Amino acid sequence: MKIAPSILSADFAALADDIARVEAGGADQLHVDVMDGRFVPNLTVGPVVVEAIRKRTRLPLDVHLMIVEPERYVGDFVSAGADLVTVHAEAGPHLQRSLAQIRDLGARAGVALNPATPPSVLQYVLDDLDLVLVMSVNPGFGGQKLIPSALGKIREVRTMLGARPAEVSVDGGVKVEHVSTLVAHGAGTLVAGSAIFGAPDPAAVIARMREAAGT
Ligand code: DX5
Ligand code: ZN
Numbered sequence: 001m002k003i004a005p006s007i008l009s010a011d012f013a014a015l016a017d018d019i020a021r022v023e024a025g026g027a028d029q030l031h032v033d034v035m036d037g038r039f040v041p042n043l044t045v046g047p048v049v050v051e052a053i054r055k056r057t058r059l060p061l062d063v064h065l066m067i068v069e070p071e072r073y074v075g076d077f078v079s080a081g082a083d084l085v086t087v088h089a090e091a092g093p094h095l096q097r098s099l100a101q102i103r104d105l106g107a108r109a110g111v112a113l114n115p116a117t118p119p120s121v122l123q124y125v126l127d128d129l130d131l132v133l134v135m136s137v138n139p140g141f142g143g144q145k146l147i148p149s150a151l152g153k154i155r156e157v158r159t160m161l162g163a164r165p166a167e168v169s170v171d172g173g174v175k176v177e178h179v180s181t182l183v184a185h186g187a188g189t190l191v192a193g194s195a196i197f198g199a200p201d202p203a204a205v206i207a208r209m210r211e212a213a214g215t
Contacts, residue, residue, distance in 0.1 A: 025203025
């Protein structure tokens, strides 16, 4: 089981310190939420910030693009140092093209599914992806409550992927109390923002998540 702290809930004025804290605490990768004010009703960061973070951590950077027309920016994010780029299935009509573009640039390719999006949209891109990000909240904000229908979706996606090495990740409202259930349903990566960075000791939360997962 991998833990990916989402920097959305970190202190952006002391980002390097917050990142160092979770890196020392055993995080597996860093989740960077990119929002454009169009696909989701919020704005966050772009490639400039990814590039700055790249210089301060050895952790893989998992960049979650909540933006329309992601193909226009994929190259910039990979050049900035993204190891994994995830696009939303709902963000455009050419999902396969975006995934191929990410892989051609040398990064790993992910697809995110909003809570209302059925896993069937993945049927013809199963061999084009390295990760499926099951959204357990409607994207746009940290600190929301996990929507329980994500559990069944995680299981369904895991079954669809079969023996492929692709990962299933879950994003939104993840807290220590959900970890064992999420893992039992097939989640291999847990993204958590407020549960980790909102706590006085983020490293302790990561340790408790690992213990809850039994890994
Ligand atoms: C939501 C983002 C999430 C968010 C998770 O739009 O995609 O990555 O940071 O934050 P929490 O864990 O607080 O729900
Ligand atoms: Zn995210």
